[in-house]
Every structure is written in structure tokens, then in C-alpha cells.
Amino acid sequence: MTQDKILILDFGSQVTQLIARRVREAHVYSELHPYDMPIADIKAFAPKGIILSGGPNSVYDSDYQADPAILDLGVPILGICYGMQWMAHTLGGTVSPGDQREFGYARVETEDSTLTQEIYDDAPNQLDVWMSHGDKVTGLPEGFRRVGHTPSCPIAIMEHADKHLYGVQFHPEVTHTKQGSALIHRFVLDIAAAKPSWTMPNYIDEAVAKIRQQVGSDEVILGLSGGVDSSVAAALIHRAIGNQLTCVFVDHGLLRYKEAEMVMDMFARNLGVNVIHVDASGEFMRKLAGVTDPEQKRKIIGAEFVEVFQQEAGKRQNARWLAQGTIYPDVIESAGAKTNKAHAIKSHHNVGGLPETLNLSLLEPLRDLFKDEVRQLGVALGLPREMVYRHPFPGPGLGVRILGEVKREYADLLRRADHIFIEELRNTVDAEGVSWYDNTSQAFAVFLPVKSVGVMGDGRTYEYVVALRAVVTSDFMTAHWAELPYSLLGRVSNRIINEVRGINRVVYDVSGKPPATIEWE
Numbered sequence: 001m002t003q004d005k006i007l008i009l010d011f012g013s014q015v016t017q018l019i020a021r022r023v024r025e026a027h028v029y030s031e032l033h034p035y036d037m038p039i040a041d042i043k044a045f046a047p048k049g050i051i052l053s054g055g056p057n058s059v060y061d062s063d064y065q066a067d068p069a070i071l072d073l074g075v076p077i078l079g080i081c082y083g084m085q086w087m088a089h090t091l092g093g094t095v096s097p098g099d100q101r102e103f104g105y106a107r108v109e110t111e112d113s114t115l116t117q118e119i120y121d122d123a124p125n126q127l128d129v130w131m132s133h134g135d136k137v138t139g140l141p142e143g144f145r146r147v148g149h150t151p152s153c154p155i156a157i158m159e160h161a162d163k164h165l166y167g168v169q170f171h172p173e174v175t176h177t178k179q180g181s182a183l184i185h186r187f188v189l190d191i192a193a194a195k196p197s198w199t200m201p202n203y204i205d206e207a208v209a210k211i212r213q214q215v216g217s218d219e220v221i222l223g224l225s226g227g228v229d230s231s232v233a234a235a236l237i238h239r240a241i242g243n244q245l246t247c248v249f250v251d252h253g254l255l256r257y258k259e260a261e262m263v264m265d266m267f268a269r270n271l272g273v274n275v276i277h278v279d280a281s282g283e284f285m286r287k288l289a290g291v292t293d294p295e296q297k298r299k300i301i302g303a304e305f306v307e308v309f310q311q312e313a314g315k316r317q318n319a320r321w322l323a324q325g326t327i328y329p330d331v332i333e334s335a336g337a338k339t340n341k342a343h344a345i346k347s348h349h350n351v352g353g354l355p356e357t358l359n360l361s362l363l364e365p366l367r368d369l370f371k372d373e374v375r376q377l378g379v380a381l382g383l384p385r386e387m388v389y390r391h392p393f394p395g396p397g398l399g400v401r402i403l404g405e406v407k408r409e410y411a412d413l414l415r416r417a418d419h420i421f422i423e424e425l426r427n428t429v430d431a432e433g434v435s436w437y438d439n440t441s442q443a444f445a446v447f448l449p450v451k452s453v454g455v456m457g458d459g460r461t462y463e464y465v466v467a468l469r470a471v472v473t474s475d476f477m478t479a480h481w482a483e484l485p486y487s488l489l490g491r492v493s494n495r496i497i498n499e500v501r502g503i504n505r506v507v508y509d510v511s512g513k514p515p516a517t518i519e520w521e
């Protein structure tokens with residue numbers, strides 16, 4: 001790649017990904033690597049600037065040390081929190097444990113500084129920042145100046161303008177730091193002088209060329225779900241290699257209302273992409289019969305997906321590649337998952353874990369992109385906005401939204417209830433053209449296999465319950481339940497009970513994540 005790049009060295013902060021996003025928002029390409037990336041690799045990467053992340057440790061008793069040689073590369077460096085402390089400590093300054101932790105909002109008074117020039121909002125020499133630290137820099141390394149402080153943090157910003165080394169104790173990458181984005185852009189564009197050439201049209205040209213070169217005249221198979229990631233991957237690969245791409249769309253009987261028609265319409269008929277529609281619902285339903293345990297259900301669905309893929313790939317001799325819609329957060333999270341022993345809450349389905357006998361190499365053209373970039377790419381490739389801005393839909397589909405045993409009858413009821421909910425959310429468009437569908441990150445209905453008593457048309461009913469779930473979240477790791485208007489909930493409830501025979505009660509889920517999760521299984 002010929003563009004200017006920013007390297008982010010990760011010391012283990014919870015918010016390192018946000019640094020990469022802020023840099024990319026300045027249209028500069030950035031990558032995140034572990035703090036101990038070898039210096040030879042750093043030189044080969046040839047960054048225009050380096051940003052050191054925060055981290056949970058204390059520099060004076062931690063193994064989390066980067067190679068000090070990075071400080072002599074002549075490349076501008078911005079250290080954030082632990083990153084600043086590491087720089088100070090390594091260059092002979094002093095870092096001490098504070099008597100109290102500082103967490104949350106703080107106002108930084110700044111002095112004349114190269115870093116903070118031109119980033120103020122209204123009041124000059126004042127920044128509204130978010131802090132999260134216990135240690136602080138109490139003695140500057142040689143050649144550095146203090147250019148910012150708060151009442152409890154004597155050195156909140158330090159700089160060595162000649163060497164282009166900068167440190168901030170606060171977190172400019174989080175949105176709570178009001179001038180944070182501007183500060184990161186100042187560092188990236190002015191100080192590191194990176195050219196802002198990371199744009200979608202440029203990206204498409206490069207990605208297309210790369211795919212053509214990688215694949216040659218081989219055939220590529222891609223699992224198409226109708227979701228955002230696999231759809232955008234399909235459109236991009238199709239742009240690169242046309243008919244050498246074959247998509248496999250698996251109908252497991254647990255898809256949303258008219259999903260299969262929608263996917264075939266869009267990809268096969270409108271975009272001219274080869275799509276094989278495999279109706280495997282019979283097989284999936286048979287395997288799921290009698291199974292009530294959520295983890296077991298997930299495993300059965302995952303294994304069955306692999307089975308279908310294997311059958312389809314086996315039918316084509318020239319198929320040497322399996323394409324996936326893996327995106328950058330997936331890459332970062334699976335790298336993290338290797339090192340931390342977090343509890344497995346749910347086994348997430350994906351097409352990964354395919355058997356070696358399949359003999360396909362992986363093609364993952366979206367693995368450098370964040371979800372919002374994937375969406376921009378989708379629009380730039382000509383996919384309709386309403387498809388690209390859809391809520392995510394899990395691979396196991398309605399299988400994890402029907403509690404306990406999965407039955408066709410339940411899936412049919414749930415599909416219709418879910419469709420009514422989504423339709424009503426989309427119908428609430430305000431003056432700016434924004435609906436409650438846009439204002440929620442994920443919304444769906446859940447089927448509860450319990451019956452309750454109702455009365456309709458003077459008669460007794462004894463039917464199933466549907467729960468509505470709608471959440472607001474930016475990363476799906478934590479989420480708030482959406483405060484949907486009562487009138488909207490009322491309309492949805494009325495329509496479901498009137499239109500879906502077999503359901504006589506609708507409830508709304510008001511649990512956050514944590515302690516609940518977004519899906520019910």
C-alpha cells in the first residue's frame with residue numbers, strides 16, 4: 001500500500017480501537033499492533049507517526065515495555081496515558097503512584113504548545129478531557145516542557161517539540177474529551193504530516209487490484225448471509241473477479257421474513273452475482289429436534305453450516321478460496337482472545353473452524369476495516385443504503401431467538417411478529433428522515449414457548465408470548481435497552497396480537513448488557 005500510515009502500539013487499554021478510528025476519521029490509514037512489535041517490523045511498516053496507547057499496568061513495575069529504539073527513529077510519537085508514562089520513564093523522567101486515582105472529567109489549562117495549537121473550541125488554553133489513571137509523571141525527562149496541567153495532575157501534557165515527542169495524561173480518543181478528535185488530527189495531519197488519502201474510492205481500487213492478484217484465475221466461494229459484512233465482501237469481490245465468485249446462501253429455516261427472496265433479488269437478479277440458494281431447512285430442523293440447550297443448539301447449527309459448505313465446495317474443482325466478511329474488530333478480538341482467558345458466554349457461530357479437508361485458502365478483503373467503513377464501502381459499491389445500514393443478524397438466526405426447542409411452527413410465528421416490529425420501527429420517520437430503526441442498533445422479537453391466557457372477541461385464548469428487544473450500543477459489548485415511545489410499543493403489540501394468530505401477549509425487554517446479553521440465548 002502506498003499511503004501514509006500511523007502505527008498504534010497497544011499497551012492493553014480497553015479503548016485502543018478508538019485511537020485507530022479517530023486516525024482513520026482523519027482519512028489516514030492506521031494499524032494496531034502489540035506494544036512489543038519488533039523494531040525491524042516497525043521500520044518495515046514505515047509509519048509517519050506512532051501513537052502509544054494507555055494500559056492497565058504501572059510502568060515502574062511492568063513487563064509492558066516497548067523497544068526504546070522507537071524514540072530514536074525520528075518519527076513523531078504521541079503517548080497517551082500509560083504511553084506517556086512509558087515515554088517519560090524510559091527517557092529518564094519520573095513516574096509516581098498518585099495518592100488518589102483520577103477518573104472522569106477534568107479541565108486542563110494549557111500553555112503555549114505545538115500539540116494543542118488550533119484545537120480549542122471556545123476558550124483558548126483550556127481543554128475538557130477525560131482522565132483514567134492512578135500514576136502520573138512527576139519529573140520531566142530532559143528536553144521536555146510541561147505544556148498542560150490540572151489541579152491534581154501537574155503534568156497533563158508534555159512535549160519535546162524538536163524531537164516531535166508528545167505525551168498526554170488524558171484520553172483524546174474517547175468522545176468525552178471534547179477536543180480529542182482535533183488533537184489526534186493535529187498530531188496525525190500537521191505534526192506527523194500524513195497525507196489524508198485513506199478514502200473509499202482509493203480503497204476500492206487497491207482492494208480490487210489486490211484480490212485479482214491474489215486469486216488469479218481460481219474460483220472463490222463465499223458464504224452469503226444477507227448481513228452487512230458478507231454482502232459488502234460479495235459486492236467487492238464480484239467487482240474484482242466477476243463470475244469467478246460463487247456465493248452460497250444457506251436457508252436454515254431460521255431466517256428473517258422474506259430474507260431468502262431479498263438476498264436472491266438483490267444479488268442474483270440485480271447485481272448479477274452467482275448465488276446458490278441451498279434450502280437446508282429440513283436437515284437443520286431434523287438435527288435440532290428435541291434439543292433445548294442453547295450451547296448445544298449453537299454447536300449443531302455451526303456444524304451443519306460447515307456440512308453444507310463442504311458439500312457445495314466439493315462440487316467445484318477450481319474452487320481454491322473461501323471468502324469471509326471478517327472485519328477489523330474480529331481480527332483484534334480474536335488476537336485478544338488468544339491471550340486472555342475470558343469466560344466463554346456464548347460460542348459464536350461463524351464459518352471459521354472449517355475442516356482442513358476442505359483445502360481452501362481464506363480470502364478476507366474487509367479485514368482492515370471497521371464496521372462504519374464497511375458500510376461506506378458498501379454504499380460506494382452501489383449496494384442500497386437500507387441493506388448496508390441493516391441491524392446485524394446472528395448466524396444461528398431465529399435459532400437463538402426461539403427459547404428452548406426449535407420448531408418450524410415457532411419460527412413461522414416469530415418471523416411474522418419480528419417483521420411487524422421492524423416494519424413499525426421503520427415507519428416512525430421524523431422530519432430529518434431518521435426512524436427508530438436508525439436510532440436503535442439492533443431490534444428483534446423473541447419467541448417464548450410458554451402460553452398465557454387472554455380474551456379476544458369475548459372468547460378465551462391460550463397462546464404463546466413474544467418479547468420485543470431493542471438496544472442501543474456502539475460496540476455490542478455493552479448495551480442499553482432502547483427507550484422506545486409507549487405509543488410505538490402499543491402499536492406493535494396490537495398488530496402482533498391481531499395479525500399473528502397463536503400469539504396473545506407481547507412484552508418488552510428492559511434489561512441492559514451486562515447483566516443480560518443482547519440475544520436471549
Ligand SMILES: Nc1ncnc2c1ncn2[C@@H]1O[C@H](COP(=O)(O)OP(=O)(O)OP(=O)(O)O)[C@@H](O)[C@H]1O
Binds near residue numbers: 324325351
Ligand atoms: N445463512 C447463511 N448462509 C451463508 N453464510 C452465512 C449465513 N449466515 C452466516 N453466514 C456466514 O457467517 C459469517 C458471519 O456472520 P455474521 O452475522 O457475523 O456476519 P454478516 O452476516 O456478514 O454481517 P452482520 O454482522 O451484519 O450480520 C457471514 O459473513 C457469512 O459468511
Ligand SMILES: O=c1[nH]c(=O)c2[nH+]cn([C@@H]3O[C@H](COP(=O)(O)O)[C@@H](O)[C@H]3O)c2[nH]1
Binds near residue numbers: 346392394519521
Ligand atoms: O454472527 C453471529 N453469530 C453468533 O453466533 C452470534 N451470537 C450473538 N451474535 C451477535 O453478537 C452481538 C452480541 O450478542 P450477545 O450480547 O447476545 O452476546 C449481537 O449483535 C448478536 O446478534 C452473534 N453473531
Ligand SMILES: NC(=O)CC[C@H](N)C(=O)O
Binds near residue numbers: 055081132133134135
Ligand atoms: N489508562 C491508563 O493508561 C492508566 C495508566 C496507569 N495504569 C495508571 O493508572 O496511571
Ligand SMILES: [Mg+2]
Binds near residue numbers: 228392
Ligand atoms: Mg449476520
